[in-house]
Amino acid sequence: MNWQSLYTTQRTGSSRGNSTDPVRNSFLRDYDRIIFSSGFRRLQNKTQVFPLPGAIFVHNRLTHSLEVASVGRSLGKAAGEQIAARHACANETHTEFYRYELASVIASACLAHDIGNPPFGHSGEDAIRAFFRELEGDNKKIIEDNLSPNQRRDLEYFEGNSNAFRILTHNFNEPEPGGYRLTYTTLAALVKYPCTSAEGFNKNSISTKKSGFFDSEIDTYTQIAAALGIPRLAEGSNIYARHPFVYLTEAADDICYRVIDLEDAHRLRIVSTDTFMDLFLPFFDGETGPYTRRSYIDGKLAAINDDNQKVQYIRARWIGLMVDKLAAAFMAHEEQLLAGTLDKDLLKCLSPADHELIGRINTFSVENIYNYRSVVEIEVAGYNVIGGLLRELVQAVLHPGLSKSGKVLKIIPAQFPVTGKGRDVYGDVRSVVDFISGMTDLYAIDLYRKMTGISIPDIR
Known part of the structure; x- marks a missing residue:
């Protein structure tokens, strides 16, 4: 791979390239299309970590995504400036892209990175996986007889990252192809695990740690990879090298959730x-910058009275420090990035001392935040709600001739087409999963109560 071919203004569903808009270039338009989309707005009522809503405001998926986009813009700007300076003799157009437009690409990818996550955080993913893995009897046989191994893995190993790529590129029930019609560049910067479900979930490689696209989107990603010169890692496979921009998108997310989840936990006491x-604070030990040296930080903290303000100050300083360090790590591994051989994320490229400190945060968060009682309670609720919805809707899709099925299928919106005759089992089941994964937490709970008779809907 090379920096000159790793970006394009080509969009999904379109043969046109450059935008003729004198104000917004192609990559700014990507950002606008995501932020004004209904899929992005629904993140407002999707759990990040702690249950929503509460008397004390904590992050949801939308606020988290906005903050990741802000950090991603800074990382893209820092890395882009260095790429432009290092390759100043290259074509002027390429220099302009890296100096002024890469930041928008990374911000857009960050903005959309959680758009495929179902309700109730990561437990929502687990609930979908568990439902399809635990199918029994006729339903299991219908799935096995009508779906390929990779299609079954799409369900049994449902992945929010793959779902994000599907949401952004799939036209669902609309005649115009291409989904959000984003540039190939922004989409490539989003796919952290460029492989199918059948080839993914193999931790021997960073590219196959999870999956990045479903069976239904293989051709779309293949076109993107061909246009940008992203190589396959194995001949005849659907496993690709990571696009270098992905490392910046991933780093922005890694920075944010490590500090923001702890900030939320602090607000909740x-x-x-x-x-x-x-x-x-140990991250600032040994720093010599005018605003990052420990003595300066300690002096600023001493002048702040409110504990929440102290935490906010450290959060801001730590994010700035990490942006600088990870942008430097990105450039230090330029050769491996372009060769597609960097098999670890940028956080793991930090110094041993920083890496050890990151490990302390990870361990503490798992033990004291992600297993906190209210967090576990919302995860259990998510299993029951999503499992119950899947049970009703999948049963109707797989057995359309049953008297109840016709009524149940009417609940699924027209944008998620279901044949109602069992002719396309994978497509029909995917539509059910599309419908459920796009729900907000509150909508999923409300629909579950109505479908199970816990509450009776009003006649409107």
Whole structure:
């Protein structure tokens, strides 16, 4: 791969290239299309970590995505400036892209990185996987007889990252192809695990740690890879090298959730101020910058009275420090990035001391935040709600001749087409999963109550 061919203004569903808009270039239009979409707005009521809503405001998927996009823009700007400076003798158009437009690409990819996540956080993914893995009897046989191994893995290993790519590129029940019709560049910067479900979930490679596209989107990603010169890692496979921009998108997410989840826990009084400081202040030991040296940080903290303000100050300084370090790590591994051989994320490229400190944050968060009682409760609720919805809707799709099925199928919106005759089992089941994965937490709970008779809907 080379920097000159790793971007294009080509869009899904369109043969046209450059935008003729004098104000918004192609990559700014990507950002606008995502932020004004209904799929993005629904993130407002999807769980990040802690249950929603509450008396104390904590992050949801939407606020998290906005913050990741902000950090991603900074990473894209820092890396782009260095690429432009290092390859200044290259074509002027390429220099302009890296200096001024890469930041928008990374911000757009970050904005959309969670758009495929179902309700109730990662437990929503687990609930969908568990439902299809635990199918029994006739339903299991219908799935096995009508779906390919890769299509079954799409369901049994349902992945929010693959679902994001589907949402952004699939036209669902609309005549115009291409979904959101984003540039190939932004989409490539989003796909962290460029492989199918059948080839993914293999931790021997960073490209196959999970999956990046479903069976239904293989051709779309193949076209993107061909246009951008992304190589296959194995001949005859659908496993690709990671696009270098993905590392920046991933780094922005990694930075944010490590510090933001702890900031939320502090606001909820799950984590003390002293504990928060013990986890993050050591990163500034040995720093010599005018605003990052430990003595400066300590002096600023001493002048702040409110504990929440202290935590916010450290969060801001730590994010700035990580942006600088990870942009430098990105450029330090330029050769491996372009060769498609960098088999670890940018956080793992930090110094051993920083890597150890990141490990402390990870361990603490798992033990004290992600297994906190209210977090576990929302995960259990997610299993029951999503499992119950799938049970009703999949049963109707697989057995359309049953008297109840016709009524149940009318609940599925027209944008998620179902044949109602069992002719396209994979397509019909995918439409059910599309419908459920796009729900907000509250909508899923409300529909579950109505379908199970816990509450009776009003006649409107």
